[in-house]
Amino acid sequence: MKTLLVTGAAGFIGANFVRRALAQRPDWHIIAFDALTYAGNLENLAGFEECGRFEFVHADICDDAAVAEVLARSVWGVINFAAESHVDRSIQGAADFVRTNVLGTQVLLDQSRRHGVPKFLQVSTDEVYGSLGPVGKFTETSPLAPNSPYSASKASADLLVRAYHETHGLPAVITRCSNNYGPYQFPEKVIPLFITNLLEDQPIPLYGDGLNVRDWIHVWDHCDALLAVLERGQPGEIYNIGAGSELTNLLLTHAILRALGKDESMIRHVKDRPAHDRRYAIDAGKISTQLGWSPRIGFEQGLRDTVRWYVENERWWRSIKSGEYRLYYERQYGAV
Ligand code: NAD
Numbered sequence: 016m017k018t019l020l021v022t023g024a025a026g027f028i029g030a031n032f033v034r035r036a037l038a039q040r041p042d043w044h045i046i047a048f049d050a051l052t053y054a055g056n057l058e059n060l061a062g063f064e065e066c067g068r069f070e071f072v073h074a075d076i077c078d079d080a081a082v083a084e085v086l087a088r089s090v091w092g093v094i095n096f097a098a099e100s101h102v103d104r105s106i107q108g109a110a111d112f113v114r115t116n117v118l119g120t121q122v123l124l125d126q127s128r129r130h131g132v133p134k135f136l137q138v139s140t141d142e143v144y145g146s147l148g149p150v151g152k153f154t155e156t157s158p159l160a161p162n163s164p165y166s167a168s169k170a171s172a173d174l175l176v177r178a179y180h181e182t183h184g185l186p187a188v189i190t191r192c193s194n195n196y197g198p199y200q201f202p203e204k205v206i207p208l209f210i211t212n213l214l215e216d217q218p219i220p221l222y223g224d225g226l227n228v229r230d231w232i233h234v235w236d237h238c239d240a241l242l243a244v245l246e247r248g249q250p251g252e253i254y255n256i257g258a259g260s261e262l263t264n265l266l267l268t269h270a271i272l273r274a275l276g277k278d279e280s281m282i283r284h285v286k287d288r289p290a291h292d293r294r295y296a297i298d299a300g301k302i303s304t305q306l307g308w309s310p311r312i313g314f315e316q317g318l319r320d321t322v323r324w325y326v327e328n329e330r331w332w333r334s335i336k337s338g339e340y341r342l343y344y345e346r347q348y349g350a351v
Pocket residue numbers: 022023024025026027028029048049050051052053054055056074075076077095096097098099100101115119138139140141169191192193194195196201
């Protein structure tokens with residue numbers, strides 16, 4: 016059995032990753048490690064314990080002793096999803112972002128080094144590269160130019176990962192993925208926010224002129240790329256991950272409206288986000304040629320399936336929007 020420590024496992028991508036890893040890697044034992052912030056939801060991991068290869072640890076990646084305790088169990092790999100992940104929240108206040116994304120990553124790196132962890136995967140984002148003009152794509156050698164406190168904290172973590180590889184020889188890799196969508200995404204991010212607002216007959220707030228471009232990837236394609244990097248990625252390397260699905264927010268909004276049979280009158284044009292990155296686009300050539308990964312889910316199909324998931328899982332998102340989901344884990348773990 017290979018034991019994998021998955022931090023941030025109760026969030027959107029972490030939970031999808033654990034589900035896929037348990038299904039596709041029968042010799043893996045997963046330790047899901049999560050502080051259960053507002054974005055962590057134990058319901059995302061419901062039922063996993065039944066397979067006998069899954070356990071949940073309620074702890075903070077900034078807690079040195081808690082991280083040391085799990086890594087003492089001859090862990091084969093660490094994959095770090097734990098983060099504060101929402102740009103708008105980082106504009107309201109950056110402290111939690113620096114604490115978890117930078118300090119928390121340093122604690123994981125230090126303890127991984129001490130315990131001789133053979134693989135460390137830092138799940139990063141294309142947002143560390145900043146903003147593109149109308150042409151060109153981010154490659155792994157594009158300069159880091161983060162514009163939000165969120166992306167600055169992720170870029171800082173990436174630099175620490177690089178330094179631990181260079182200085183201490185920690186076998187670490189970094190992935191930088193574009194915008195994800197799919198099941199279990201917290202309804203503060205644009206796709207689940209718009210879908211669930213429309214299902215509640217509420218308006219949808221489109222920032223600025225709506226012409227900012229994001230490069231969308233289905234979360235399952237991202238998770239499969241992460242499996243490839245964990246198993247075949249070379250220490251010290253960076254791998255960009257993307258599916259080549261660029262869309263303006265306006266086109267995305269129209270696609271969501273169409274999928275739900277709503278019209279443009281639901282759009283509210285609101286003030287733009289400060290320092291709103293204009294365009295992201297990923298060149299995923301390196302992971303494709305070196306690791307043989309490529310995306311499988313086209314955006315139209317992926318969006319249709321995602322809309323259906325939110326329609327069919329109304330109880331999940333309604334309990335988040337009402338705040339009820341917090342009671343679920345407060346009952347188990349006390350107030351956090
Ligand atoms: P999310 O906000 O849905 O989940 C984050 C998880 O981390 C939550 O379960 C939360 O409880 C946990 N967490 C937060 N602080 C913690 C701490 N101090 N200790 C332990 N756990 C903590 O985020 P997501 O969208 O699933 O993103 C996961 C990772 O992927 C992040 O590192 C993010 O930067 C990166 N990423 C996200 C996207 C995207 O489009 N969502 C794209 C590229 C990269």
